[in-house]
Amino acid sequence: MTEKIDREEIQKVIKSVPLLSASAAQLLRTTTDPDHDLMDIVKVVKTDATLTARVLKVVNSAAFGLINEISSLDRAISYLGERLIVGIAIGDCAAQLFDKELKGYEGEHGALWRHDLRTAIASREVVVQSNSDINPDLAFTAGLLHDIGKALISDYLQGTAGEVLEKIESEEFDDYLSAEEELIGFDHPRAGYELALAWKLPEAIAEVIRFHHTPADAREEFQELVYAVHLGDNIAMMGGGGTGADSMRYKLDTNYTRLIDLQPDALAKVMLTVNEEFIKLERSFSATGDSNR
Numbered sequence: 001m002t003e004k005i006d007r008e009e010i011q012k013v014i015k016s017v018p019l020l021s022a023s024a025a026q027l028l029r030t031t032t033d034p035d036h037d038l039m040d041i042v043k044v045v046k047t048d049a050t051l052t053a054r055v056l057k058v059v060n061s062a063a064f065g066l067i068n069e070i071s072s073l074d075r076a077i078s079y080l081g082e083r084l085i086v087g088i089a090i091g092d093c094a095a096q097l098f099d100k101e102l103k104g105y106e107g108e109h110g111a112l113w114r115h116d117l118r119t120a121i122a123s124r125e126v127v128v129q130s131n132s133d134i135n136p137d138l139a140f141t142a143g144l145l146h147d148i149g150k151a152l153i154s155d156y157l158q159g160t161a162g163e164v165l166e167k168i169e170s171e172e173f174d175d176y177l178s179a180e181e182e183l184i185g186f187d188h189p190r191a192g193y194e195l196a197l198a199w200k201l202p203e204a205i206a207e208v209i210r211f212h213h214t215p216a217d218a219r220e221e222f223q224e225l226v227y228a229v230h231l232g233d234n235i236a237m238m239g240g241g242g243t244g245a246d247s248m249r250y251k252l253d254t255n256y257t258r259l260i261d262l263q264p265d266a267l268a269k270v271m272l273t274v275n276e277e278f279i280k281l282e283r284s285f286s287a288t289g290d291s292n293r
């Protein structure tokens, strides 16, 4: 018998995880500002000595195979690009969540980080390949954070995966989302949204976290971004990069075609890029010092 949880309980869990660092929070705000440029990113990184050291360590890691060492932060940031900088900053701050073994989903250690990274790459590629006006780096960042709620509710779901899969099979549950709601009274997008509020994440990212499985419910101004991540998430799962038992047990809202113009050949291209980029990025992120990521 699983225990039902409410908002108060989720907030208790949230209180036990570290806050985002000031620099990571500022980087997220900068990324969502349509008028920003790379110099704005440089300025924020410069305020944080630990992050500066990390960035230099990553750019000079074996993953990038540079012949000459880069010692200037400006050059390191323009080489790595905005999305990697934001990824390093968030990955470090939220390591406790990303690295959590998702026992409730029977996910392997590191599965959440790997799935989020695949989704981030796929969401960015969806935006690029469909010639959308959305900032590709914003799509990447939103993709990276979309499933963070799973780390908050996973423990409450322990031992339920077998039953959930059976009940989805027999159509007693619609999908994994309704299973979460039925069993513990809280689903992972809502839990993630509570964290987004606690961390004061930019609205666009909070909206993605909340509606990534039900994009039609997102506010009009954020719908295209939410659909891009919805599609990116599905592409990541289709490529075998889910978080565990729940992979592919969510509904795909095919209405994405209303907002995202992605031809079948472009979709194939996205899938290919996801695999290539994932290998590269996973290696570069692991250069931040944590071998699980």
Ligand SMILES: [Fe+2]
Binding pocket: 146, 147, 188, 189, 212, 213
């Ligand atoms: Fe999700």
Ligand SMILES: [Fe+2]
Binding pocket: 115, 119, 146, 147, 233
């Ligand atoms: Fe996901």
